[in-house]
Amino acid sequence: MILFTKLLLAHLIGDFLLQPNRWVLHKEVHKATSKYLYFHVALHFVVALVLLWDLRYWKVVAVIAVSHYLIDLAKLYATPYFRLKSIPFFIDQFLHVLVLYACAYYGNLWEHTAQIIENLNWGLITAIVFVSFPSAIIMGKLLEAMSDKIELDHKSLPNAGKYIGIIERLFVLMFIIMGRWEAIGLLIGAKSVFRFNDLKESNNRKLTEYILIGTLLSFGLAILTGIVYVAY
Known part of the structure; x- marks a missing residue:
């Protein structure tokens, strides 16, 4: 649980606290060629490693960083097709959290998910x-x-x-x-x-x-x- 919490905190810091609006606007205009897209992904990688403070998780963090890049890139190209920008935004956030969950519980993903479903109120x-x-x-x-x-x-x-x-x-x-x-x-x-x-x-x-x-x-x-x- 603590691993997922730290990864989620790193995501919140990287996506909301440490991402200036000019980065977002630059990414929307230049998409894959935007330098801020790569700054943003690198920032996520660094923040996650710092919060975990354990180099044994570098592969997990690398998977998260790569998936973050692919999800963000897909959102940048898909957003113009949506009338409401909030729809791709929430889809993007859902996919990010889903990846974090999968990475945090990759050892017993199915068992942990089944346990959560069984314990739902x-x-x-x-x-x-x-x-x-x-x-x-x-x-x-x-x-x-x-x-x-x-x-x-x-x-x-x-x-x-x-x-x-x-x-x-x-x-x-x-x-x-x-x-x-x-x-x-x-x-x-x-x-x-x-x-x-x-x-x-x-x-x-x-x-x-x-x-x-x-x-x-x-x-x-x-x-x-x-x-x-x-x-x-």
Whole structure:
């Protein structure tokens, strides 16, 4: 575990702390001919060796460095084909972490992976999944008749309400599992403060009632899920 942790820390330092934005821009323009691509890979190699502080792992670090180069190079050429740059970014990070995991547990990779899967808390995973998009869809169906009577605010970000609801339900679930019910009250209070100005300026009673019902329903689903999980 400590080997993977150190390799992950080296990756975070090399990819985020020690990579200036001008390096990123230069790589995006020049791709394989960018000198900063090779500086970046060399930096990863050095940082990983320093954190491990054991030359016996130099082959492992070399494999990581080479894979990092190939993954980054593939991302540079694939990014223009994506409308959202966040997609290749997250794919890139996932592949990097996957390589780190494989290198850290190369001696018993399959056994370790099988053990992790066996020890997963499936009840918690189910609860987390439920309070995300399934709950958002359920709420949309329950509030469908009301939403037709609300004038849409075109200044709002697309799907912002849905993602705010998902995040708040995840927080509520986490607080219930931790046994910190008072934190839920603080979360409701914080949301009320942020919503107050919008509702005050709109002076729309229907919108106020709609948001209130949606908020209570969202928190209710998360609280119910948390209670069921804790009891389970």
